[in-house]
Amino acid sequence: MEASKPKVGIFGLTGCAGDQLQILNCEDELVRLAQRLDIVDWVMARSDNNHLCRLDLAFVEGVVATERDLQSLKEIRARTKTLVALGTCAVWGGLPAMKNDIPRDVLEREVYGPGVSFLDSVEALPPTDFVHFDLQLPGCPIERREFLAAVNALLAGTEPELPKVPVCWECKAKENVCRVVYAQEVCCGAMTRAGCGARCPSHGVACAGCRGPIEEPNYDANITMFAGRGISWVEIARKMSHFSAPVWMTQGLEQEMRHEPKR
Ligand code: SF4
Ligand code: SF4
Numbered sequence: 001m002e003a004s005k006p007k008v009g010i011f012g013l014t015g016c017a018g019d020q021l022q023i024l025n026c027e028d029e030l031v032r033l034a035q036r037l038d039i040v041d042w043v044m045a046r047s048d049n050n051h052l053c054r055l056d057l058a059f060v061e062g063v064v065a066t067e068r069d070l071q072s073l074k075e076i077r078a079r080t081k082t083l084v085a086l087g088t089c090a091v092w093g094g095l096p097a098m099k100n101d102i103p104r105d106v107l108e109r110e111v112y113g114p115g116v117s118f119l120d121s122v123e124a125l126p127p128t129d130f131v132h133f134d135l136q137l138p139g140c141p142i143e144r145r146e147f148l149a150a151v152n153a154l155l156a157g158t159e160p161e162l163p164k165v166p167v168c169w170e171c172k173a174k175e176n177v178c179r180v181v182y183a184q185e186v187c188c189g190a191m192t193r194a195g196c197g198a199r200c201p202s203h204g205v206a207c208a209g210c211r212g213p214i215e216e217p218n219y220d221a222n223i224t225m226f227a228g229r230g231i232s233w234v235e236i237a238r239k240m241s242h243f244s245a246p247v248w249m250t251q252g253l254e255q256e257m258r259h260e261p262k263r
Helices: 018-024 030-038 069-080 088-092 104-112 144-155 169-173 179-183 219-227 233-240 247-258
Strands: 007-012 038-041 055-061 063-064 080-087 121-123 135-137
Touching: 007 069, 018 055, 018 144, 030 144, 038 055, 055 069, 063 069, 063 179, 069 080, 080 088, 080 144, 088 135, 104 121, 104 179, 135 144, 219 233
Parallel strands: 007 038, 007 055, 055 080, 080 135
Antiparallel strands: 063 121
Protein backbone atom coordinates (compact mmCIF):
# COMPACT_ATOMS: atom_id res chain seq x y z
CA MET A 1 0.00 0.00 0.00
CA GLU A 2 1.33 3.44 -0.91
CA ALA A 3 2.38 5.50 2.15
CA SER A 4 0.26 8.63 2.63
CA LYS A 5 1.86 11.85 1.48
CA PRO A 6 2.70 14.65 3.98
CA LYS A 7 -0.15 17.16 4.31
CA VAL A 8 0.95 20.71 3.53
CA GLY A 9 -0.54 24.20 4.02
CA ILE A 10 0.68 27.50 2.58
CA PHE A 11 -0.57 30.71 4.19
CA GLY A 12 -0.23 34.47 3.82
CA LEU A 13 -0.73 37.02 6.60
CA THR A 14 -0.49 40.75 5.80
CA GLY A 15 1.91 41.18 2.89
CA CYS A 16 2.21 41.29 -0.87
CA ALA A 17 1.89 37.49 -1.40
CA GLY A 18 5.14 37.58 -3.37
CA ASP A 19 6.54 34.51 -1.64
CA GLN A 20 3.48 32.43 -2.49
CA LEU A 21 3.81 33.69 -6.04
CA GLN A 22 7.41 32.49 -6.09
CA ILE A 23 6.18 29.00 -5.15
CA LEU A 24 3.63 29.12 -7.99
CA ASN A 25 6.44 30.26 -10.28
CA CYS A 26 8.28 26.99 -9.56
CA GLU A 27 6.08 25.56 -12.36
CA ASP A 28 7.57 22.15 -13.40
CA GLU A 29 9.31 21.67 -10.07
CA LEU A 30 6.03 22.44 -8.30
CA VAL A 31 4.25 19.73 -10.27
CA ARG A 32 6.98 17.26 -9.30
CA LEU A 33 6.77 18.42 -5.68
CA ALA A 34 3.00 18.03 -5.68
CA GLN A 35 3.47 14.34 -6.51
CA ARG A 36 5.32 13.90 -3.20
CA LEU A 37 3.12 16.24 -1.12
CA ASP A 38 -0.57 16.65 -0.48
CA ILE A 39 -1.18 20.42 -0.55
CA VAL A 40 -4.49 20.56 1.30
CA ASP A 41 -4.75 24.22 2.33
CA TRP A 42 -3.55 26.96 -0.04
CA VAL A 43 -6.14 29.63 -0.73
CA MET A 44 -4.03 31.27 -3.44
CA ALA A 45 -3.90 28.11 -5.56
CA ARG A 46 -6.97 25.99 -4.67
CA SER A 47 -10.69 26.61 -4.29
CA ASP A 48 -11.32 23.48 -2.25
CA ASN A 49 -9.31 23.71 0.97
CA ASN A 50 -9.29 21.87 4.28
CA HIS A 51 -8.85 24.57 6.95
CA LEU A 52 -9.01 22.24 9.93
CA CYS A 53 -6.92 19.11 9.32
CA ARG A 54 -3.55 18.45 10.93
CA LEU A 55 -0.60 19.54 8.77
CA ASP A 56 2.81 17.89 8.56
CA LEU A 57 4.36 20.96 7.00
CA ALA A 58 3.18 24.58 6.68
CA PHE A 59 4.61 27.80 5.31
CA VAL A 60 3.65 31.28 6.51
CA GLU A 61 4.49 34.54 4.73
CA GLY A 62 3.75 38.16 5.67
CA VAL A 63 3.64 40.02 8.98
CA VAL A 64 1.25 40.16 11.88
CA ALA A 65 -0.39 43.54 11.30
CA THR A 66 -3.92 42.85 12.61
CA GLU A 67 -5.47 40.87 15.47
CA ARG A 68 -6.88 38.50 12.81
CA ASP A 69 -3.35 37.78 11.58
CA LEU A 70 -2.30 36.78 15.08
CA GLN A 71 -5.34 34.54 15.54
CA SER A 72 -4.68 32.82 12.18
CA LEU A 73 -1.01 32.36 13.01
CA LYS A 74 -1.79 30.69 16.35
CA GLU A 75 -4.30 28.37 14.66
CA ILE A 76 -1.77 27.41 11.97
CA ARG A 77 0.90 26.74 14.62
CA ALA A 78 -1.48 24.58 16.65
CA ARG A 79 -2.29 22.28 13.70
CA THR A 80 1.22 22.04 12.20
CA LYS A 81 4.15 19.78 12.95
CA THR A 82 6.89 21.62 11.02
CA LEU A 83 6.35 25.34 10.49
CA VAL A 84 8.47 27.42 8.09
CA ALA A 85 8.64 31.24 7.98
CA LEU A 86 8.63 32.28 4.35
CA GLY A 87 10.33 35.50 3.29
CA THR A 88 11.86 38.50 5.00
CA CYS A 89 8.51 39.85 6.29
CA ALA A 90 7.87 36.60 8.17
CA VAL A 91 11.44 36.36 9.44
CA TRP A 92 12.33 40.00 10.21
CA GLY A 93 9.28 42.18 9.59
CA GLY A 94 10.58 43.44 6.23
CA LEU A 95 9.15 46.58 4.62
CA PRO A 96 5.85 46.59 6.59
CA ALA A 97 7.83 47.04 9.82
CA MET A 98 9.77 50.04 8.49
CA LYS A 99 7.48 52.64 10.04
CA ASN A 100 6.81 51.02 13.41
CA ASP A 101 8.35 54.03 15.16
CA ILE A 102 5.38 56.15 13.96
CA PRO A 103 2.06 55.65 15.86
CA ARG A 104 -0.53 53.57 13.99
CA ASP A 105 -3.21 56.28 14.05
CA VAL A 106 -0.79 58.69 12.34
CA LEU A 107 0.09 56.08 9.69
CA GLU A 108 -3.57 55.20 9.11
CA ARG A 109 -4.43 58.90 8.67
CA GLU A 110 -1.50 59.40 6.27
CA VAL A 111 -2.54 56.47 4.06
CA TYR A 112 -6.36 56.47 4.27
CA GLY A 113 -7.17 60.03 5.31
CA PRO A 114 -9.06 61.18 8.40
CA GLY A 115 -12.15 59.51 9.89
CA VAL A 116 -11.52 55.90 8.77
CA SER A 117 -12.90 53.52 11.39
CA PHE A 118 -12.81 50.03 9.83
CA LEU A 119 -9.05 49.45 10.28
CA ASP A 120 -7.87 47.12 13.02
CA SER A 121 -4.17 47.35 12.29
CA VAL A 122 -1.54 46.92 15.00
CA GLU A 123 2.23 47.38 14.96
CA ALA A 124 3.61 45.26 12.08
CA LEU A 125 5.78 42.48 13.53
CA PRO A 126 7.23 39.26 12.15
CA PRO A 127 5.34 36.04 12.98
CA THR A 128 8.62 34.74 14.45
CA ASP A 129 8.03 37.16 17.36
CA PHE A 130 4.85 35.28 18.35
CA VAL A 131 5.21 31.54 17.73
CA HIS A 132 8.01 29.01 17.28
CA PHE A 133 9.17 28.33 13.72
CA ASP A 134 11.19 25.27 12.82
CA LEU A 135 12.89 26.97 9.87
CA GLN A 136 13.20 30.54 8.60
CA LEU A 137 13.73 31.23 4.88
CA PRO A 138 14.54 34.90 4.17
CA GLY A 139 14.23 36.78 0.89
CA CYS A 140 12.04 39.47 -0.64
CA PRO A 141 10.78 37.39 -2.24
CA ILE A 142 12.25 33.99 -1.36
CA GLU A 143 14.67 32.33 -3.77
CA ARG A 144 12.92 29.48 -5.62
CA ARG A 145 16.06 27.33 -5.56
CA GLU A 146 16.42 27.81 -1.80
CA PHE A 147 12.74 26.99 -1.22
CA LEU A 148 12.91 23.77 -3.26
CA ALA A 149 16.14 22.70 -1.54
CA ALA A 150 14.55 23.36 1.84
CA VAL A 151 11.43 21.32 1.05
CA ASN A 152 13.54 18.44 -0.28
CA ALA A 153 15.70 18.52 2.86
CA LEU A 154 12.66 18.58 5.16
CA LEU A 155 11.08 15.67 3.27
CA ALA A 156 14.34 13.75 3.69
CA GLY A 157 14.24 14.46 7.43
CA THR A 158 17.29 16.74 7.44
CA GLU A 159 17.72 20.44 8.13
CA PRO A 160 18.46 22.64 5.10
CA GLU A 161 21.58 24.75 5.33
CA LEU A 162 21.29 28.45 4.59
CA PRO A 163 24.30 30.53 3.55
CA LYS A 164 26.10 32.12 6.47
CA VAL A 165 28.31 34.44 4.39
CA PRO A 166 27.25 37.99 3.36
CA VAL A 167 26.18 39.13 -0.11
CA CYS A 168 29.67 40.69 -0.54
CA TRP A 169 31.09 37.15 -0.64
CA GLU A 170 28.94 36.25 -3.65
CA CYS A 171 29.58 39.68 -5.19
CA LYS A 172 33.36 39.23 -5.00
CA ALA A 173 33.07 35.68 -6.39
CA LYS A 174 31.43 37.28 -9.45
CA GLU A 175 34.24 39.84 -9.67
CA ASN A 176 31.83 42.79 -9.57
CA VAL A 177 33.18 46.27 -9.05
CA CYS A 178 32.18 47.36 -5.53
CA ARG A 179 29.38 49.96 -5.53
CA VAL A 180 30.66 51.55 -2.29
CA VAL A 181 34.17 52.08 -3.67
CA TYR A 182 33.25 52.82 -7.29
CA ALA A 183 30.01 54.80 -6.96
CA GLN A 184 30.05 56.00 -3.32
CA GLU A 185 26.72 54.30 -2.71
CA VAL A 186 25.20 52.78 0.43
CA CYS A 187 25.41 49.09 -0.44
CA CYS A 188 24.18 46.78 2.32
CA GLY A 189 25.96 43.67 0.99
CA ALA A 190 28.35 43.34 3.93
CA MET A 191 25.45 43.22 6.44
CA THR A 192 23.10 41.01 4.41
CA ARG A 193 22.78 37.23 4.23
CA ALA A 194 23.90 35.76 0.90
CA GLY A 195 21.80 33.40 -1.20
CA CYS A 196 20.62 35.63 -4.03
CA GLY A 197 23.90 35.41 -5.99
CA ALA A 198 24.50 39.15 -5.36
CA ARG A 199 21.71 39.84 -7.83
CA CYS A 200 21.56 43.63 -7.48
CA PRO A 201 25.27 44.58 -7.56
CA SER A 202 25.65 42.16 -10.48
CA HIS A 203 23.18 44.43 -12.35
CA GLY A 204 24.83 47.68 -11.26
CA VAL A 205 22.49 48.40 -8.33
CA ALA A 206 23.48 48.56 -4.65
CA CYS A 207 22.18 45.81 -2.35
CA ALA A 208 19.16 47.03 -0.35
CA GLY A 209 19.55 44.23 2.19
CA CYS A 210 16.32 42.45 1.28
CA ARG A 211 17.44 39.05 2.61
CA GLY A 212 17.86 40.47 6.09
CA PRO A 213 20.96 40.62 8.27
CA ILE A 214 23.72 38.02 8.57
CA GLU A 215 24.59 36.71 12.01
CA GLU A 216 26.44 39.49 13.85
CA PRO A 217 26.27 42.30 11.25
CA ASN A 218 28.70 45.12 11.99
CA TYR A 219 26.46 48.16 11.49
CA ASP A 220 28.89 50.59 13.14
CA ALA A 221 31.78 49.69 10.81
CA ASN A 222 29.56 49.96 7.73
CA ILE A 223 28.11 53.33 8.76
CA THR A 224 31.62 54.63 9.48
CA MET A 225 32.76 53.37 6.06
CA PHE A 226 29.82 55.01 4.23
CA ALA A 227 30.29 58.31 6.09
CA GLY A 228 34.06 58.14 5.40
CA ARG A 229 33.28 58.03 1.68
CA GLY A 230 31.38 61.30 1.95
CA ILE A 231 27.86 59.81 1.93
CA SER A 232 25.45 61.96 3.97
CA TRP A 233 23.78 60.70 7.16
CA VAL A 234 20.43 61.31 5.46
CA GLU A 235 21.32 58.96 2.63
CA ILE A 236 22.80 56.33 4.97
CA ALA A 237 19.69 56.36 7.19
CA ARG A 238 17.34 56.30 4.22
CA LYS A 239 18.98 53.29 2.58
CA MET A 240 19.61 51.32 5.74
CA SER A 241 16.10 51.79 7.09
CA HIS A 242 14.65 49.68 4.28
CA PHE A 243 15.80 46.25 5.42
CA SER A 244 19.26 46.19 6.84
CA ALA A 245 19.42 47.98 10.12
CA PRO A 246 17.15 47.49 13.11
CA VAL A 247 14.96 50.43 14.12
CA TRP A 248 17.23 51.44 17.04
CA MET A 249 20.13 51.87 14.62
CA THR A 250 18.30 54.06 12.14
CA GLN A 251 16.87 56.11 15.03
CA GLY A 252 20.49 56.72 16.07
CA LEU A 253 21.28 57.76 12.53
CA GLU A 254 18.35 60.16 12.53
CA GLN A 255 19.84 61.85 15.61
CA GLU A 256 23.12 62.24 13.72
CA MET A 257 21.17 63.69 10.77
CA ARG A 258 19.77 66.46 12.96
CA HIS A 259 23.34 67.59 13.65
CA GLU A 260 24.45 67.34 10.06
CA PRO A 261 25.20 70.71 8.45
CA LYS A 262 22.86 71.59 5.55
CA ARG A 263 24.55 70.91 2.19
S1 SF4 B 1 29.04 46.16 -4.32
FE1 SF4 B 1 27.97 45.80 -2.37
S2 SF4 B 1 27.79 43.57 -2.27
FE2 SF4 B 1 29.36 44.01 -3.80
S3 SF4 B 1 31.30 44.00 -2.63
FE3 SF4 B 1 30.58 46.12 -2.68
S4 SF4 B 1 29.44 46.35 -0.75
FE4 SF4 B 1 29.62 44.14 -1.14
S1 SF4 C 1 21.59 41.90 -3.71
FE1 SF4 C 1 20.65 42.51 -1.76
S2 SF4 C 1 18.74 43.59 -2.30
FE2 SF4 C 1 19.43 42.44 -4.13
S3 SF4 C 1 18.35 40.47 -4.02
FE3 SF4 C 1 20.35 40.18 -3.00
S4 SF4 C 1 19.97 40.63 -0.80
FE4 SF4 C 1 18.22 41.44 -1.97
